[in-house]
Amino acid sequence: MSVSPADFRPIALSMGEPAGVGVELALALWSARKLRPVQPFIALGDPAVFAARARTVGLDAEIVEAEPEAALALFGDRFPVHPVGAACHATPGRPDPRDAGTVIEAIRRGVEQVHGGRCSALVTLPIAKAPLLEAGFQHPGHTEYLGALAETLWGRPVRAVMLLWAEEIAVVPVTVHMPLRDACATLSADGIVETGRVVARDLARRFRIEHPRLAVAGLNPHAGEDGKLGSEDAEIVAPAVERLKAEGIIATGPHPADTMFHASARARYDAAIAMYHDQALIPVKTLAFDRAVNVTLGLPFVRTSPDHGTAFDIAGTGAGDPASLAAALALAARLAKEPVIA
Structure with a gap:
């Protein structure tokens, strides 16, 4: 889904966990809109949650219920919310399972708004x-649910892939939300190849990188050390890299993961393919904790999210940093405005 400057639509912002920090980060960004530009959005969720949190953290925000078509006109003076789901029960830092239906519905309705052309992209606030x-x-998480929604609405198979992106680093985990022992057991050459295809395709069509370069990490220390530290890199990862290369994708590896993320190494690729969750997220959060964005590749629409969690420990204090949410909104607008190569 793309949008031209002449036909600008708001970004759909799903509420996320109502007990988390995301609600107040959205309010903080809106409150600072006259000091630094922020892409216009319409929040989806329970308007009372936003109104209550604004009072809690001392932000002067007039919450108004609105349709997406009215959001742009309202955004300069009022905080627009499209009501979704039932009233929430959570308080800052204290989630309530009764709110799950509203949290899920806000995501689903956000995807529907983009599918229907009423919003240009979807940005999701963190869920618990x-x-x-x-x-x-x-x-297991946002990524998998978004893939399922896309398959239903667009009527074709989707492989949703998580990209952690900042200006200085881009990393994709092949296995995501599973215990490490399960990630090692389920890792396959097919999974690496399918992930690499999605990454190469979307870096070209969404990020406009003409010939994306992928660096594939090994699973084991030293990428297996010629089999002395594990056979998976020779038996699974290396054959996957060769298959990607045979398809015309610029791919190298398996590389020892401990030497892939310093500055000169990052200059040699456009995205790193990691084998499991922490292998991908530790370097990203070390280098760009407050600026990294979670982007779901493989979808027929643009979805981004701040690369942090619900931060229950500071929810309701006003101490959260909205920088990652600002980056997520800016990247969503950038990707949605550019035409997609079929």
Whole structure:
């Protein structure tokens, strides 16, 4: 989904966990809109949650219920919210499983708004998985749920891939939300190849990188040390790299992960492909903790998110830093405005 400057639409911002810090970060960005530019958005969720949090953290924000078509006109003076789901019960720092339906519905409705052309992109505020799973949520996280929604609405198979992006680093984990022992057991050459295809395609069509360069990390220390530290790199990772190269994708590896993320190494690739969650997220959060953005590749629409969690410990204090949310909104607008190569 793309949008031209002449036909600008707001970004859909799903509420996320109502007990988390995301609600007040959105309010803080809106409150500072006259000091630094922020892409216009319309929040989806319970308007009372935003109004209550504004009072809690001392922000002067008039919350107004609105349709997406009215959001741009309202955004300069009022904080627009499109009501979704039931009234929430959570208080700052204290999630309530009864709110799971509203949290999930806000995501679903956000995707629908983009699918229907009413919003240009989707930015999701952080969710807490535990209360959602307790309420019967069937997906490990945002990425997997978004893929399922896209398959239903667009009517074609989707492989959703998580990209952690900042100006200085871009990393994709092949396996994501699973225990490390399961990630090692389920890692396959097919999974690496399928992930690499999605990354190469979307770096070209969304990020406008003409010939994306992928650096593939090894699973084991020293990429297996010629089999002395594990056979997976020779038996799984290396063959996957060769298959990607045979398809015309610029790919190298397996590389020892401990030497892939210093500045001169990063200059040699456009995205790193990591084998598991922490192998990807530790370098990103070390180098760009307050600026990194979670981007879901492989979707037929643009979705980004701040690369942090619900931060229950500071929710309701006003101490959260909205920099990652600002980056997520800016990147969503950038990607959505540019035409997509078919």
